[in-house]
Amino acid sequence: MIDSHCHLADKAFDADRDAVIARAHAAGVTTMICIADTLEEGKRCVEIAGQHEGVFATVGVHPHVSSQWTASSGQRLEELLRSSPKTVAVGEVGLDYHYMRSTIDEQQAAFREQLALAKSMELPVIVHCREAVEDVWRIVDDVRPDQLVLHCCTEAWADVARFVERGYLLSFTGIATYANAQTVRDTIAQCPLEHMMIETDAPYLTPEALRAEGGRSMRNEPAYVVEVARGIAAVTGKDIDDIAAITSRNAVEFFRLSP
Numbered sequence: 010m011i012d013s014h015c016h017l018a019d020k021a022f023d024a025d026r027d028a029v030i031a032r033a034h035a036a037g038v039t040t041m042i043c044i045a046d047t048l049e050e051g052k053r054c055v056e057i058a059g060q061h062e063g064v065f066a067t068v069g070v071h072p073h074v075s076s077q078w079t080a081s082s083g084q085r086l087e088e089l090l091r092s093s094p095k096t097v098a099v100g101e102v103g104l105d106y107h108y109m110r111s112t113i114d115e116q117q118a119a120f121r122e123q124l125a126l127a128k129s130m131e132l133p134v135i136v137h138c139r140e141a142v143e144d145v146w147r148i149v150d151d152v153r154p155d156q157l158v159l160h161c162c163t164e165a166w167a168d169v170a171r172f173v174e175r176g177y178l179l180s181f182t183g184i185a186t187y188a189n190a191q192t193v194r195d196t197i198a199q200c201p202l203e204h205m206m207i208e209t210d211a212p213y214l215t216p217e218a219l220r221a222e223g224g225r226s227m228r229n230e231p232a233y234v235v236e237v238a239r240g241i242a243a244v245t246g247k248d249i250d251d252i253a254a255i256t257s258r259n260a261v262e263f264f265r266l267s268p
C-alpha cells in the first residue's frame with residue numbers, strides 16, 4: 010500500500026518520526042510520499058527521504074504561504090527538485106480560498122509558476138484545492154502540466170470529472186470515512202479506479218474509526234492509510250486488497266517510483 014501524501018517533516022512527528030515510519034512499514038505501507046508546504050520544509054523532506062527506505066520527497070509552496078513566493082523562489086525550487094533522485098514531484102501547490110492566508114493574486118501567481126516549472130521539468134504535480142475549483146481548473150487548463158493529482162479531493166464529481174477526462178488523478182483521504190462526507194463518497198463512486206490514489210495527509214484527517222478510539226484531535230500517521238483503503242473499498246464494493254493494489258500501481262506510475 011502507498012500513502013501518496015503525508016507530511017512526515019511536520020513538527021508533529023519530531024519526537025518519533027522513525028517509529029512512525031517503522032509502524033507504517035509494519036502495517037504494509039511500503040512507500041510514503043513526504044510532502045512539503047514550504048521550500049525550507051522541502052529541504053527537510055529531501056533529508057528524510059534520504060534517510061529512509063520507501064520514503065520519497067516533494068518540494069513546493071502551499072497556497073497558505075504563497076506570500077513567501079518571490080522572484081528567486083523558482084530557482085530555489087528547481088535546485089531542491091534536482092538535489093536528490095528521491096525527489097519525485099512538485100507539491101503541494103494550489104489555491105485555498107477558505108483560509109485565504111495569502112491574497113488571491115499571490116496564490117494564483119505562485120500556483121501558475123510552479124505548475125509551469127513542473128511542466129518544464131516533466132515532473133508530476135500535487136495540487137491542493139479548497140473552495141477554488143473553478144480557478145484551479147482555469148489555471149491548470151492554461152498551463153497543462155503532463156501529470157497532476159488533485160489531493161484530498163472533497164469536490165463534487167461534476168466539478169472534477171474534467172480533471173479525470175484530461176488524464177489527471179484524484180486522491181482521497183480519511184474524510185471518505187466521515188459521516189458528513191457523502192459528497193466525497195459520491196465522487197469516489199464515480200471516479201474510475203485507474204485515476205485514484207489514497208493518502209493520509211497526516212498528521213491531519215485521522216480516519217473515523219481511529220478518531221473514535223483516540224478522540225477528534227488524535228494525530229494521523231501513514232500506517233492509517235489502511236483505513237482509507239477500507240473506506241474506499243466500502244464505497245466501491247471492491248476488496249480492500251484490490252484497492253491497495255490498484256492505488257499502489259497508480260502511485261508507482263504517477264511518481265515513477267522504481268520497484
Ligand SMILES: [Zn+2]
Binds near residue numbers: 138160
Ligand atoms: Zn493540501
Ligand SMILES: [Zn+2]
Binds near residue numbers: 016044101210
Ligand atoms: Zn497536505
